Amino acid sequence: MELIDRYLKTVGSYLPVAQRDDIIKELSENMRSEIEDKEAELSRPLTEAEQEAILKKQGHPLLVAGRYRQDRRSMAFGRQWIGPVIFPFYIKVLTFNLGISFTVVTMVFVALFASGQSITFSDVAFAYSLQLIIQFGIVTGIFSLLEKNLTKYPDKWDPRKPNQLKYPEFLEAKAAKNGRRVPKLESISQFIASAVFLVWLRAAQKSPFLIFGPAAAIFRLAPVWQQVFVPSMLIILLGMVQAAINLLRPDWVRFRSAARVGIGATTLVVVYFLVKAREWVVLANPAGNVSGDHRHAMEIVNQTIFCSLLGAGAIVIALLLRDVWRLVRTEHGAVASRA
Amino acid sequence: MTFDGNLFENLRLELRRGSLVLAVLTQLRGEQYGYTLRKSLAEHGMEIDEGTLYPLLRRLESQGLLVSEWREEEKRNKRFYKLSSDGKLILKQLLAEWKSIDASLNGILKG
Numbered sequence: 527m528e529l530i531d532r533y534l535k536t537v538g539s540y541l542p543v544a545q546r547d548d549i550i551k552e553l554s555e556n557m558r559s560e561i562e563d564k565e566a567e568l569s570r571p572l573t574e575a576e577q578e579a580i581l582k583k584q585g586h587p588l589l590v591a592g593r594y595r596q597d598r599r600s601m602a603f604g605r606q607w608i609g610p611v612i613f614p615f616y617i618k619v620l621t622f623n624l625g626i627s628f629t630v631v632t633m634v635f636v637a638l639f640a641s642g643q644s645i646t647f648s649d650v651a652f653a654y655s656l657q658l659i660i661q662f663g664i665v666t667g668i669f670s671l672l673e674k675n676l677t678k679y680p681d682k683w684d685p686r687k688p689n690q691l692k693y694p695e696f697l698e699a700k701a702a703k704n705g706r707r708v709p710k711l712e713s714i715s716q717f718i719a720s721a722v723f724l725v726w727l728r729a730a731q732k733s734p735f736l737i738f739g740p741a742a743a744i745f746r747l748a749p750v751w752q753q754v755f756v757p758s759m760l761i762i763l764l765g766m767v768q769a770a771i772n773l774l775r776p777d778w779v780r781f782r783s784a785a786r787v788g789i790g791a792t793t794l795v796v797v798y799f800l801v802k803a804r805e806w807v808v809l810a811n812p813a814g815n816v817s818g819d820h821r822h823a824m825e826i827v828n829q830t831i832f833c834s835l836l837g838a839g840a841i842v843i844a845l846l847l848r849d850v851w852r853l854v855r856t857e858h859g860a861v862a863s864r865a
Numbered sequence: 866m867t868f869d870g871n872l873f874e875n876l877r878l879e880l881r882r883g884s885l886v887l888a889v890l891t892q893l894r895g896e897q898y899g900y901t902l903r904k905s906l907a908e909h910g911m912e913i914d915e916g917t918l919y920p921l922l923r924r925l926e927s928q929g930l931l932v933s934e935w936r937e938e939e940k941r942n943k944r945f946y947k948l949s950s951d952g953k954l955i956l957k958q959l960l961a962e963w964k965s966i967d968a969s970l971n972g973i974l975k976g
Contacts, residue, residue, distance in 0.1 A: 549923075555898070555899075594920045
């Protein structure tokens with residue numbers, strides 16, 4: 527029954543915590559009844575291959591778990607691009623990425639408006655639409671590929687393949703005992719959101735229009751952003767590596783906390799350097815004929831960025847403290863369970 | 866699979882979807898748990914895979930059409946489902962609708 531238990535644990539890792547135990551208990555009973563029936567029919571225990579056939583018939587753990595979700599929303603244009611199984615995670619990633627890019631655009635427009643610059647409706651509509659198209663395009667593209675892979679090859683999984691199902695039994699037992707696992711779909715969402723943000727950051731570095739919109743003719747990013755660009759990319763990459771590792775090893779809860787403490791501390795250093803710079807946006811053509819309005823707008827943008835950086839610093843510190851606390855708590859839990 | 870094959874498969878699934886709910890509700894006039902329900906449906910020629918039936922039972926329960934309880938049988942805890950009072954009412958209406966559709970279709974087929 528080892529294969530069955532592993533399968534059920536994997537299905538469970540994709541289910542919402544509130545329903546997990548109940549669904550797994552019921553699924554387990556139904557599967558065991560089927561196995562008992564077949565064993566009675568054959569008058570012998572099922573071989574591993576026969577057990578595998580039963581699991582294959584149940585379906586990929588992700589699809590099985592997805593069918594139990596109450597949220598049946600999906601995205602379809604002609605055909606279904608993103609099904610109900612991964613739709614909630616798609617929405618989460620899209621909202622997160624759009625939230626960040628819309629905040630940046632809003633900041634720029636608020637500053638321009640406050641400084642008395644004339645902003646037309648088409649400027650605003652164009653800037654937001656551009657962000658929407660970029661984020662929607664990339665995130666939808668990635669998730670629809672994931673969906674295509676799931677629906678095109680529903681049987682392309684192996685119950686015995688270590689990376690998909692098999693975890694060392696002692697780790698499973700410990701994780702189950704402590705009730706702690708990193709949800710796999712949280713890791714997948716984190717990985718995709720970071721990857722899209724990485725692409726956006728790189729594109730924004732090359733084309734300031736992505737950040738400033740029509741104001742790109744007036745402003746450009748100050749040199750300090752160039753200095754923190756590589757460390758920022760590395761921080762995002764580290765987050766992706768952590769998500770990828772936790773996807774393969776959901777039981778490494780302490781690793782996640784430790785990695786996030788490291789990432790949070792590094793982010794804090796980057797924020798500190800940024801705050802120290804005191805100038806984050808400069809005029810695109812300072813030597814030219816620059817109006818007083820543009821200088822005033824630049825000061826307002828810089829003031830807004832200063833406040834945002836302080837806010838970001840406070841959030842990073844709060845998250846850092848939360849992860850340190852989690853790390854200490856899990857360390858105490860591990861010591862107690864060893865004792 | 867050809868385009869025609871795909872089209873047929875989609876239409877067939879659409880046709881079956883509503884009938885499955887009717888079959889499940891009818892079968893649950895008597896109490897059953899997931900696996901025995903699947904078996905009894907299959908015995909009546911209504912094959913339904915686990916991945917469809919078990920989540921469907923929960924959905925019907927959340928809609929108030931079924932009630933369930935965990936109970937021990939043969940030394941194991943199983944979740945038994947049966948029609949709720951609302952479920953009985955809905956089933957009666959659905960069966961009447963089904964019979965009406967069946968009569969209409971037969972009439973159309975006979976020309």
